[in-house]
Amino acid sequence: MKxxxxxxxxxVGQSVLRECLLDDTVQEILTVVRKRTEQQHExxxxxxxGNVAxxxxxxxxxxxxxxxxxxxxxxxxxxKEAEYRKIT
Structure with missing residues (x-):
């Protein structure tokens, strides 16, 4: 699975990533980030x-x-509700 x-x-994203890394059926993980992370794994x-929208x-x-x-x-x-809705 990819x-x-x-x-x-x-x-939440860190938890999802951790579970994906532990799952042998997940072969590839693409992360889309606004800022580079130090996370490295094969x-x-x-x-x-920059703009995920x-x-x-x-x-x-x-x-x-x-x-x-x-x-x-x-x-x-x-x-404010409008700002929250836009982000989430």
Whole structure:
């Protein structure tokens, strides 16, 4: 299985990544990040993308995967609803 993970630096994304790394059926993991991470593993390939709302620059990289984990988001504490909805 091949998986894509968005939001790998957050709490949920880190947990998803950890489970994917432990699962022998997951052969390849593509992480789409806003900032490069120090995570290195033979299963993991990173793509840095500043604006994850616009995937056109990397759309050719996003084919052939079996699963996509969209783990982007922020706490709603202190945020206006419109801003929270846009981010999450």
């Amino acid at each position: 998986a894509i993970i968005f939001g790998v630096t957050g709490m 299963k993991v390939r990173q793509i840095k993308l 616009d995937l056109t620059a990397i759309q050719h990289e996003l084919t052939g995967f079996d699963a996509c984990f969209f783990c982007l988001g922020v706490s709603s504490a202190g945020m």
